[in-house]
Amino acid sequence: MYNFDQIIDRSNTGSLKHDLYAGRDVLPMWVADMDFTSPPEVIEALESRARHGVFGYTIAREQLKAVIVERMAMLYNWQVEPDWIVFTAGLVSAINCICRALCRPGKEVIVFTPIYPPFLQIPSVNYLELVKIPMLNDNEYYTIDFDSFEKSLNPDSGLLMLSNPHNPSGRVHTRAELEKLAEICNRHNLPLISDEIHCELLLDGHKHIPVAMLDKETLNNTITLMAPSKTFNIAGLGCGFAIIANPKMRAKVTDIVHKLSSHPNIFGYEGAYAAFKYGEPWRKELLSYLTANRDLVNKELAGTKLKANSPEATYLHWIDCKGLKTGPGETPTTYFEKRGVGVSTGAAFDAPGYIRLNFGCPRAVLAEALKRMK
Ligand SMILES: Cc1ncc(COP(=O)(O)O)c(C=O)c1O
Known part of the structure; x- marks a missing residue:
């Protein structure tokens, strides 16, 4: 019913993804937004709000x-209280506010690498120390190194930042993994910040488990971050939210959000409402389309020097390019740019030698990109 094959011209729209390669024959397959229009109900809601014509300060x-x-x-059988929800102008902004709210300067923020680049950058801008725990990599299947994580804990440990589903590997952490992680965090009184922005983009029938809902203790020790932005392709509308059951944590975070961050955009609220209320048929078709795109990448790259995992979630493929013969001073990213494909560089995720390929685009574009990459 929805036409995900339609190629939409994003030039002259200020697209971060496309403008990087404006005027060059490079297919942009990097930053995490998709080249699809959002559900029609979202577009109608934005048009209708625009027609109202008054755009003052707005609350949810x-x-x-x-x-x-x-x-x-509906999705998780998780009973959330409306008061637990704190809206933010996107999740990067939320994570910064949470760091400020929960950690005094000098505390340590723990992340599992490779990881979404802002996780590596946010601690230092908040005067915090970054502690990187590399994930275990079994033939491109990434899992948490629980032993190293627990050994790293000390009185200066401030919080853990988790990405689940995991960006960039596309892993969906299992219940057993989440239980183990939550148990360690709870035992050490270490707040768990669970960024679940990709949780509605699960492929192959994988089921998302918000870590906070595992048990009461975990609920009390966890901040869950979610947003409609990745799922419904409305990242430019700048609206996300934290779910914080612990009243003390919530008060601290709310205070910093108010002092430090702008309000979410009016259109962000409108888009979020329409997407969540009416977007399910669109999301279901999107997931089938993305699954077929993911399978196409697996098929086309099989047997090449590029070692791709098969993501369980998201529209991002994490690819080991260490087998590639690059020239002097050349990285895998510049290598592919020269061949007309713009990918994210693994070094930004703390994994040089890797690239991240965004397959959230019409299949014909993806097929052309894969042809250029081979
Ligand atoms: C794990 C993760 N968190 C946060 C974001 C960005 O969130 P926002 O655009 O709401 O700041 C992304 C975007 O790719 C992401 O992958």
């Missing part, structure tokens, strides 16, 4: 909180 309406509460119950 109760109906938006209600639709999020309903969604948590």
Whole structure:
């Protein structure tokens, strides 16, 4: 019913993804947004709000909180209280605020690498120390190194930042992994910040488990971050939210969000409501389309020097390019740019030698990119 094959011209729209290669024959397959239009109901909601014509300071309406509460119950059977929801102007902004709210300067922020680049950058801008725990990599299947994680803990440990599903590997952490992780965090009184922005983009029937809902103790020790932005391709609308059951944590985070961050955009609220309320048929078709795209990447790269994993979630493929013969001073990213494909560089994720390929695009574009890469 929805036409994900349609190629949409994004030039002259200020697209971060496309403008990087403006005027060059390079297919942009890097930053994590998709080249699809959002669900029609989202577009209609934005048009309707624009027609109202008054765009003053805006807060989230109760109906938006209600639709999020309903969604948590529908998707995960998680009973969330409306008061637990704290809206933010996107999740990078939320993570910065959480670092400020929960850690005094000098505390340590733990991340599992490779990881979404802002996780590596946010601690230092908040006067915090970054502690990197490399994930275990079994033939491109990434898991948490629990022993190293626990050994790293000390009185200066401030918080753990988790990405689940994991960007860039596309792993969906299992219940057993989450239970083990939560148990360690709870035992050490280490707040767990679970960034679940990709949680509605699960492929192959994988099921997302919000770590906070495992048990009462974990709920009390965890901040969950979610947003409609990746799922419904509305990252430019700048709206995300934290779910914080612990009242003390919530008060601290809310205070910093108010002092440090801008309000989410009016259109962000409107887009989020329409997406969550009406976007399910679109999301279901999107997931089938992305699964077929993911399978195409697996098929085309099989047997080449590029070692691709098969992501369980998201529209991002994490590819080991260490087998590639690059020239002097050349990285895998510049190598592919020369061949007309713009990918994210693994070094930014703390993994030189890797690239991240965004396959959230019409299949014909993906097929052309894969042809150029081979
Ligand atoms: C794990 C993760 N968190 C956060 C973000 C960005 O969030 P926002 O655009 O809401 O700041 C991304 C975007 O790719 C992401 O992958």
